[in-house]
Amino acid sequence: MIPDAKAAAKEFDRWADAGRAESMAQGHLGVTTPVIRSWTLNAESTVLDVGCGNGWAVQALVERGAGQGFGVDIAPKMIARAIESTKEDDRYNFQVSSASELPYADNSVTHILNVESLYYYPNPAAAVKDWARVTKPGGKLAIIVDLYLENKATHSWIDALDVHVHLLSASDITAMAEEAGWRDVKWYQVVDPRPIKSEAEFTVSKYWPSYEMYLDYRQTGALVIEATR
Numbered sequence: 643m644i645p646d647a648k649a650a651a652k653e654f655d656r657w658a659d660a661g662r663a664e665s666m667a668q669g670h671l672g673v674t675t676p677v678i679r680s681w682t683l684n685a686e687s688t689v690l691d692v693g694c695g696n697g698w699a700v701q702a703l704v705e706r707g708a709g710q711g712f713g714v715d716i717a718p719k720m721i722a723r724a725i726e727s728t729k730e731d732d733r734y735n736f737q738v739s740s741a742s743e744l745p746y747a748d749n750s751v752t753h754i755l756n757v758e759s760l761y762y763y764p765n766p767a768a769a770v771k772d773w774a775r776v777t778k779p780g781g782k783l784a785i786i787v788d789l790y791l792e793n794k795a796t797h798s799w800i801d802a803l804d805v806h807v808h809l810l811s812a813s814d815i816t817a818m819a820e821e822a823g824w825r826d827v828k829w830y831q832v833v834d835p836r837p838i839k840s841e842a843e844f845t846v847s848k849y850w851p852s853y854e855m856y857l858d859y860r861q862t863g864a865l866v867i868e869a870t871r
């Protein structure tokens with residue numbers, strides 16, 4: 643079944659109420675930090691995080707020197723958290739929006755980040771295309787996902803999640819980006835630097851039916867797709 647944006651908004655509002663915005667931030671920090679550090683950011687940089695959750699990565703990008711930090715998310719309660727933690731700081735702009743119809747003008751941002759969000763969209767290709775529209779020539783894109791075809795251990799999430807998702811491969815996302823007009827598209831995998839839990843520390847859950855699957859996930863790493871506009 644195809645993902646549904648309204649269902650995703652409701653589900654991620656529930657995650658926000660349950661405090662999962664903060665745990666996601668912790669979970670995604672290790673694989674996102676190398677991308678954030680690799681970008682050259684200055685007062686002229688306008689960064690946009692699509693599917694930004696509570697806005698933690700937007701804040702990290704502004705702290706590293708970007709002049710302006712934008713974030714959009716389909717879930718109003720995620721955006722409320724992002725606004726709450728950055729209010730009265732006019733470097734930030736957070737809006738409730740679909741990833742594929744951004745509320746920004748053509749050629750208005752220099753960097754787009756997208757962390758663990760692409761596969762929830764009804765039409766990921768349309769989203770990647772709209773990101774090309776709002777990005778200035780020479781701007782940068784980084785998409786990071788844990789759930790992807792080559793990361794078999796994460797396929798258990800497809801049934802565990804209460805929303806529908808696309809199972810995309812590295813070459814699917816690469817092709818989408820090239821089709822949308824991004825150039826120099828490359829992909830690689832990055833391993834989370836946090837310590838791997840021992841079997842005694844591990845708890846079976848619907849996401850992790852076995853310790854072996856958790857280990858496989860930690861050893862495979864996240865998929866990163868980078869491109870230039």
Ligand SMILES: C[S@@+](CC[C@H](N)C(=O)[O-])C[C@H]1O[C@@H](n2cnc3c(N)ncnc32)[C@H](O)[C@@H]1O
Binds near residue numbers: 654666692720
């Ligand atoms: C797993 S969370 C990741 C959040 C954040 N990027 C992070 O790393 O903490 C996925 C996010 O994508 C958002 N999302 C899902 N579908 C969306 C859509 N169609 N448009 C915009 N955001 C969407 C969700 O509301 C949720 O906040």
